[in-house]
Amino acid sequence: MNNKLQSLENNQIWLYFIALLLGAVSSVFLKDLTTDFSVIISPAIAVLLFTMFAQIPFLEMKKAFSNLPYFIALLIGNFIFVPIAVWTLLQIVDFNSYIAFSIALVLLSPCIDYVIVFTKLGRGNEALMLVSTPILLVLQLLLLPLYMYLFFNNELSSLLQFAPLFKAFLWMIVIPMAFAFALQVTAKSFKLSSTLLKQTAWLPVPFMAIVLFTILATQLPTISDHFHEIKMVIPIFLLFLVIAPLIGKFLSVLFRLPSSTSRTLAFSLSTRNSLVVLPIALALPDQWAIIAAAVIVTQTIIELIGELIYVKIIPKLFK
Numbered sequence: 001m002n003n004k005l006q007s008l009e010n011n012q013i014w015l016y017f018i019a020l021l022l023g024a025v026s027s028v029f030l031k032d033l034t035t036d037f038s039v040i041i042s043p044a045i046a047v048l049l050f051t052m053f054a055q056i057p058f059l060e061m062k063k064a065f066s067n068l069p070y071f072i073a074l075l076i077g078n079f080i081f082v083p084i085a086v087w088t089l090l091q092i093v094d095f096n097s098y099i100a101f102s103i104a105l106v107l108l109s110p111c112i113d114y115v116i117v118f119t120k121l122g123r124g125n126e127a128l129m130l131v132s133t134p135i136l137l138v139l140q141l142l143l144l145p146l147y148m149y150l151f152f153n154n155e156l157s158s159l160l161q162f163a164p165l166f167k168a169f170l171w172m173i174v175i176p177m178a179f180a181f182a183l184q185v186t187a188k189s190f191k192l193s194s195t196l197l198k199q200t201a202w203l204p205v206p207f208m209a210i211v212l213f214t215i216l217a218t219q220l221p222t223i224s225d226h227f228h229e230i231k232m233v234i235p236i237f238l239l240f241l242v243i244a245p246l247i248g249k250f251l252s253v254l255f256r257l258p259s260s261t262s263r264t265l266a267f268s269l270s271t272r273n274s275l276v277v278l279p280i281a282l283a284l285p286d287q288w289a290i291i292a293a294a295v296i297v298t299q300t301i302i303e304l305i306g307e308l309i310y311v312k313i314i315p316k317l318f319k
Contacts, residue, residue: 005201005202008202008205009117009205010117010121012114012117012205012208012209013114013117013118013304013307013308015205015209016114016208016209016212016304017304018209019208019209019210019212019213019216020212020213020216020301020304022213022217023212023213023214023215023216023217023220024216024217024220026213026217027216027217027218027220027221028220030217040214041211041214041215041218041282042171042172042279042282044207044210044211044214045172045211045275045278045279046171046172046175046176046279047176047203047207048203048204048207048208048210048211048275049172049173049176049177049275049276050176050177050179050180050200051200051203051204051207052112052113052204053137053176053177053179053180053181054180054183054184054197054200054201055200055201055204056112056130056133056134056137056180057130057131057133057134057184058134058180058181058184059184059185067128067261069255069256069257070128070255070257070261070264070265071132071135072255073251073252073254073255073257073265074132074135074136074265074268075135075139076251077247077248077251077265077268077269078110078136078139078140078268078269079139079140079143081247081251081269082107082108082110082244082247082269083108083147085240085243085244085247086103086104086107086108086240087151089103089107089236089239089240089243090103090104090151090236092235092236092239093232093235093236095232095233096229097152098287098288098291098292099229099232099233099291099295100151100152101148101152101288101292102233102281102291102292102295102296103233103236103237103295103299104147104148104151104152105144105148105277105280105281105292105296106272106273106274106277106295106296106299107237107240107272107299108140108143108144108147109140109144109272109273109274109276109277110136110140110268110269110271110272110273111268111271111272111273111274112133112136112137112273112276113133113204113208113273113275114208114271115129115267115268115271116129116130116133118267118271118307118310118311119263119264119267119268121311122263122266122267122310122311122314122315123260123263123314123315124260124261124263124264124266124267124314125260125261125263125264126264128261128264129264129267129268132268136268137177137276140273140276141169141173144277167283169279169280169283172279173276173279180200183196183197183200184197208275211275212300215278215293215297216297219293219294219297220297222290222291222293222294223294223297223298226290226291226294229291230291230294230295230298233295233298233299234298234302237298237299237302237303238302238306240270241270241302241303241306244266244269244270245266245269245270245310245313245314245317247269248262248265248266248268248269248270248318249262249266249317249318251265252265252266252318259318259319262318263314263315263318266310266314266317266318267310267314270306270307270310271303271307272299272303274296274297274299274300274303275300277296278293278296281293281295281296
């Protein structure tokens, strides 16, 4: 990997914090200007997701099956144990439907992007995590509707407007993923595609910073206006940061995973996919979309802080 690119990726977390800080400052001192930023959120997320999908080795998905114990633990942890944990957490407080749905939306979706960097910083197996990402992405997109039905039953149909949800899913997830996959397929035969694929490696970090800045600059006033509701989700997200690695520890012992693989599993279970589910949140009915986006941004901020603690604790917990 190009040294400059590797340096950019290794320092991306600090760039994200700078972006969040600048977004917060802008929301206060440039409030009239930042309200105009909201129009670029959806296009920026679409480009960001395309650049992220382009880095996912879809054509090498079968390699994930070579480490069968890890793969089984990964699926059981992310798609059985974590949903049970999330459902349990939602019973702690009597949340309204908007907030409960938003919490479930973000916590049920395993991360496929910066979790790779955190895994590397936390002495996990980043190559194994990278190979796992296509499977995690496909399964979470398939299973999210099922989880939402199981969690909210008939209430879901009265709250959701499926047309905008489908539109958001199509334009910001399916189409970017299709373009990324096509680029990977044609890269073997066409020099232009190969060159473009290599250049996309530079884009996820700056576009993630742009998205984080824009979201916080436009949504922080909303978080402030709805803080009496949003503050209730903070303990839930903090509890999840504690519970998820413990699930990873249990499964690591159960499947007798080596230490680096155990750390990889722990990071996958603990890191959520906020930027992929954000387009879904923004496509919800008006007031719901505002609150859902605020909940997801809150989770992102808490998670980024938690990850910096993880990179110190998880290597000691998973020896």
